[in-house]
Amino acid sequence: MPVLSRPFPTARVIAGPLARLLRAADGLLAFGAASHGRACALLLLLGLACFLPGLASLQPMDRDEPRFAQASKQMLETGDLVDIRFQAEARHKKPVGIYWAQAATVAAAEALGVPQARTAIGLYRIPSLIGALAAILLTYWAALALLPRRGALLAAALFGACLMLSAEARLAKTDALLTACAVASFGALARAWLGRARLERRRGPASLGTAVIFWLGMALGILIKGPMVPLFAGLAALVLSLREGSARWLLDLRPRLGLALVLAVVAPWFAAIAWKSGGAFFGEAVGKDMLGKVGGAAEKHWGPPGAYALAFFATFWPGAAFAALAIPFAWARRGEEAVALLLAWIVPMWLIFEALPTKLPHYVLPLMPAVAILTVLALHRGALDPRRPGAAWVAGLVVLIPVGLTLGLSAAAWRLDGVLPLVALPFLLAACALAAMALAAFRRGAGEGALVLAILASLIVSPAVFGLTQPVLQSLKLAPRLAALRDSLPCEGVRTGTLGLREPSLVFTLGTDLAMLNAAEDARDFLNAGGCRLVLVEDRFAEAFAATGAQKTPAGRVTGFNINGGKPVGVSAWAVMPGATP
Known part of the structure; x- marks a missing residue:
């Protein structure tokens, strides 16, 4: 079996806080490697x-996620576990496995008494x-x-x-x-x-x-x-x-x-x-679906050859920079059994994905376990050497992602919602510091310690971004806010239609019977069809809807940012509430 090419650095080689961090990292790995149970x-x-x-707490992310979740929800609503549908449309793109898994999870939650389980996106995840x-x-x-x-x-x-x-x-x-x-x-x-x-x-x-x-x-x-x-x-x-x-x-x-x-x-x-x-x-x-992605850019997800290699430095962070440093080792040792195996898993499919016009970052995710193994194999063979020309500069990429996230998320929160993610900032800055320490460790020859510190940086980044920053970005949560507006109406059984904004997250959040309206006159007729009704009108249709002279009551307004369209959006809600009780 390969062994470490050099001993783990100690305080006699590296002094100060970095030495203490490296000793802690060494102890953590030693503890986990003591048995398979501890490692797992x-x-x-x-x-x-x-x-x-x-x-x-993360809102349904348009467009693919709510399509999957809604189709699973409709399986529960109809009891049909064979056909896959999004509202009335057949969703014949992927097989049934994920829908069964999601429907079974939600059904179990309902059996356990979880309230409103069918519209709780976290259960589908x-x-x-x-x-x-x-x-x-x-x-x-x-x-x-x-x-x-x-x-x-x-x-x-x-x-x-x-x-x-x-x-x-x-x-x-x-x-x-x-x-x-x-x-x-x-x-x-x-x-x-x-x-x-x-x-x-x-x-x-x-x-x-x-x-x-x-x-x-x-x-x-x-x-x-x-x-x-x-x-x-x-x-x-x-x-x-x-x-x-x-x-x-x-x-x-x-x-x-x-x-x-x-x-x-x-x-x-x-x-x-x-x-x-x-x-x-x-x-x-x-x-x-499949041949469409081979012959053209499905749903406008086009990218040039090399797009995955460029995105890899973000998608495989914090390991991407170290994986890039392992490429010369992989080429030089391609004749070895283990390296040949890893390259056979990674390279052919990566080249196919690069050649296809449709580019989505998650396509190469199943290749990343082999990339991680190859990176550590190169480390154990002494190939991640900071003395190689340019190695220290490549490793410096490990710092860019947490720094970019800290600056980018702060700017986005301020621009969209006029706030800063103050609770998340200390954690994001700590992740930047750990990434910098990982770079310093690598430059001093502590490759294994550098990987551990980079992993710990990611361990801070994920909760900071998804747990602390994401809830602050209320402008992105259009569907949940519109659902809350609908639920605040003083009548039961509200029928809802939407004019303009047609994202799948609205269907999942507001209900399978959400009416997709095509023109202002359709919205007027929908309101006049009897019962308690609500229509959501995107601003670009507001003037035409007003010209219809529909009898209506203002029910609120939501503004935000549509991440799928990449632009600000405003939606006004208009209601008809016969017999509503205050």
Whole structure:
């Protein structure tokens, strides 16, 4: 097994507060590496500290998250667990796995007596939280095939601390669960690849349990996001087989048993949706959603080649700068079994994503566990050397993200809401200081300590941003504020329509029966249809609506910033309340 190329620095080498921090970091790693139980407990604590703040208070994030959550909510409303719908529209883009997970979570919450569970966005995020935590633990398991326990712990913590995973753990979407499935299959593939030559302490071929994990990751991944996990694993297996000149090593993964397991898991729903939709699901999911992203920029998410590499320095912070320093090591040692495995998982899919016109930062998230493992492997081989030309400058990028967040969030809060995130600022500044200490540690040759300090900086950043700063940004919370305005009306059973503002978060928050109105006359007719009614009119339609002469009562006004459109927005509420009681 590889070992550290140099001893952990002590106070005799580095003095002052940095020396004390490095000793504490060394002690923390030593404590966690003492047993698998301790390592997993530390990783779970890291994940919970990074992911829980803001899980419930963050507003539904347009547009994808409320689409997923609303479709899951409609499964509960209709009792139909096969078809996937957003209001009356068929949502045939992704398979059913995430919707089942979200619907089951909310149903359990209702059974436990949680009030208004179906409109509590935090409940729909619990599967993503579980997926993110599982992804961290599975990264540790995968890394154990390539690194000693201490290194595996560090690699899993480095992945767990990255900003992209922290964001996806708080969003009711597919990507956190998809990443857990992908890294499970990767860990099993790693054991089959290394086991073929009885390398790295292996004593034989991959076990039956390893094969089951591989295929279960594939099966659940298919139910969550179609062909993505098979594509990740299949492309890596192809590259490794070409390198080996044979694919016989894959027999350790029991392909006959595995394919039977996959079919048993995925076939029932796919057969049911094919029958219910008349085949329309496959035409929409494959022909329009997947191939549309290959042939063009889906929903205007275009980006040039290299966009992922540039965004990586933010999305994989705090590990991105150190990962960049590992690239020369990866190229020089590409012939080694462990490095070849990691590159086979990372490089082909990364190049495919860069070549596609559609660019979304979370697409490369399932590759990041392997990047974290490769980074720590390079550290353990002595390749993260601050004496290399430009190394200290590259490592300096670790400071830019917390500094940029501190300045950017303060400016945004002041500009949008006229406030400063005063409670969060001390934590953000502390994260900047820890990042600076991580840079100082790296420049003095304490690479392992630098990674630990950078992880601790992220441990502060996530709660500061999502737990303390995000609630201050009330301008971004348009849907919750409009829902509160609707709920304040002095009548029951309010029917609501919207003219202009049509974000999915409104449907999730205000109800499945929210009327999407296309013209001012539609809004007038909606108000005149009887009963207690409310119409929300965006400012660009205000003049036309006023010209209709509709009989109405002003019910309030909400102004804010639409993050999806990237512009300020104002909405006036008008009500008709027959028989309303004060």
